[in-house]
Each structure stands twice: as structure tokens, then as C-alpha cells.
Amino acid sequence: MPKKKTSENVTVGITPVALKEHEHAHCIDDAINTAEAYCKNAKLRFTPIRRKVLEILAQEHRAIGAYAILERLRENGFGSQPPLAYRALEFLTKHGLAHKVERLNAFISCTHPTKEHSPAFLICRTCSSVAETTLDAAKTSLGGIARAANFRMEGLVMESEGLCSSCSRAAT
């Protein structure tokens, strides 16, 4: 992350949503609260381990690998067998509360939960920050090509690796 100010107030350095300087504690609270409300409404069980995994993810605007999550789980008194992490991640991604960043084989908490969307990511190769934005898959250029080919799109992975604004400036 470009500039760390305090553990509570972090500069994130990309625009979409993980953007700009912000009270980062809000991100975590928002993610948890939104997930809680969403699960309650949809009659899904927001269990302790699922909550903890989302908390872990929401603590950073970066993607985190399953085994790193697993380590954090262990530190918090949960078991440390891979299925624990993968099952919680499956639940969170299935319901749009988190996403997998394919390019990194790692996971990130969603910054636009509840909204039906195709996520897209800007991944900084220097500071590892990952910013999420949303797309209408059908309106992308690939959507047009798919339509012309009678290909029925069901999911879209769109991720760009490069340099975020801060790191790009620093690299000059």
C-alpha cells in the first residue's frame, strides 16, 4: 500500500472504491455489517468462521492467499486445516461478499456487496494493492463479441496488473 499512516487510517492510492485516504476501520465494519444483514435477509448462516475470514480479508485492500488466511484463523483459535479456509471462502465468494483474484490465486473482500455485479480489479505489481470496480459484463467489448458468437456469458474475470497511481509516480 502506497503510504501507511496509522493502522486505522491508510492511504490506498487507487480510485475506484478502495480509493483515497479513508478511515479504514469503516471498511471492515461496513463489510461485516453488510454481510450480516445480507445473510440475515437471505437466511444464510453467517457463522463465526465465515465472519472471521471476512474480517481478515476486509483488513486489507489486497488479495490474501488461502493459506495466509488459514494462519490468521489459527492465530484466532480456529483450526488450521485447508478446508476450513476454502469452505468459508467458497461461501463468501458464492454470495458475492468476497472475490477470488484469479491472477493472484488469492481472495479479497468485496467493496460493493449486495449489488449484483461483475467485479474487475486493478492490481498494483509494486505495492500489491488491489482496487475493485464493477462492470456490466454484457456491455464490455468481450460481451459484444460473445453476443455475436451466441456465447452465453455466465461469469467474467477482468483483472489488470500494472502500477497504481502512487507507485507509478514513485517509479518515474
Next chain:
Amino acid sequence: MPKKKTSENVTVGITPVALKEHEHAHCIDDAINTAEAYCKNAKLRFTPIRRKVLEILAQEHRAIGAYAILERLRENGFGSQPPLAYRALEFLTKHGLAHKVERLNAFISCTHPTKEHSPAFLICRTCSSVAETTLDAAKTSLGGIARAANFRMEGLVMESEGLCSSCSRAAT
């Protein structure tokens, strides 16, 4: 693949380039010939193992995992240690002669070699066919967002999973 006709003449069922019924032998020859010319021109070494890996990839309009490639290499008298496959794949992807499909952790031969491009893929979840098309990364919706955020895009992963035309029809 939607309909197999003969080993030489295969219906591929998506439009972009792996499109339509075609003399599939041409795909393989083209891939090899283009790669050979490209390497000669760029003074790169198109070694036997690199050639064989490209041949293996070009035999299918599907993505193939590194270990499946490795097995094919072994059948052809090459060694079967992972680095053999990964090094050849690194060479081929670096020079745009093949691509990695991130969603599948697998590789596919490029159908638009030599042209500088951002590849994009339509992946059929039923028949596993993968069709490649090209994009101008900067002109995608994510390109616009990146520009607004001063994010310097260096690479783009764009992959859609869904149903190809044939499988979509069959699923009705």
C-alpha cells in the same frame, strides 16, 4: 468440443477465431510456421521442446494444464520434470505464441500470434472449448477506469466462462 468429425476436421463452435468448422491441421501448421518465422526474425531459439509444446497446445482449441503437457512430452521422448514444461510455456507466453488462461490455470496456443494484443477468452464450461479474441486494453471499460485513476495498465486478463453456441443450444 461440440462435435468431433474426424481428427483432422473438427467443429469448434465459437466465432472469434477458433470459430466454425475448419481444417484443423491448418491451425497446427500455422501456429508452428508463424512461431518459426517469428523466432527467426527475433533471433530467438525455437528449440525442439518449445516446438513440441506449441504443437501440443495447437492440437486443441482448449486450454491444457502444464502436467498434461508434461505427459505428452514424455510420450514424445522428452523428460517429464515440471520445469521442462514450465520453461517452454514461459518462453511461449512471453513471446505471445501461447497464453495462460488464468481461470483454468492452463495454457493455450495463440491464434493471433505476431500481432501485439491483449487476448481475451470465451471458455465453455460444458465442452471446455476456449476461443480467443483480441482487445485493445486501453479501450476497455476497465481501461477508462484505470486512466481516470492514473493506474498504468501493463497487462489485462479478460476471460468469460459460460456456454458456447453449440452447448447453449444443446442445453435448451
Next chain:
DNA sequence: CGATGTTATGTTATAATGTAACATTATTGA
């Protein structure tokens, strides 16, 4: 309540994917 079906978790084992590191061989170019 209590039986029962369903969902989630615990646990072991293993599969699949990918890389580091170093030795040897081949090729290039002075």
C-alpha cells in the same frame, strides 16, 4: 420435546499446480 433431515465443521490424506537452485550441455559471438 424429540426425531429427522440438512447444513456446517472437524479431520486425514492427497491431488494439482508451480518454483528454487544448481549442475551440465549447447550455442553464440568475439
Next chain:
DNA sequence: TCAATAATGTTACATTATAACATAACATCG
């Protein structure tokens, strides 16, 4: 032909992910 570079051979291991089955928690309906 020598030295530098690039490619391959080889061993070992790191990382990511899942199968399979047992137990526990929860829901709900009689």
C-alpha cells in the same frame, strides 16, 4: 577456440486446492 550466454537436466520442495468421510450444530415439523 575461448568465453559468455542461453537452454536443458535434475533434485527437491513450495504453494494451492480438493476428496472423502466422520461428527456436530441447527431447523422444523410432528
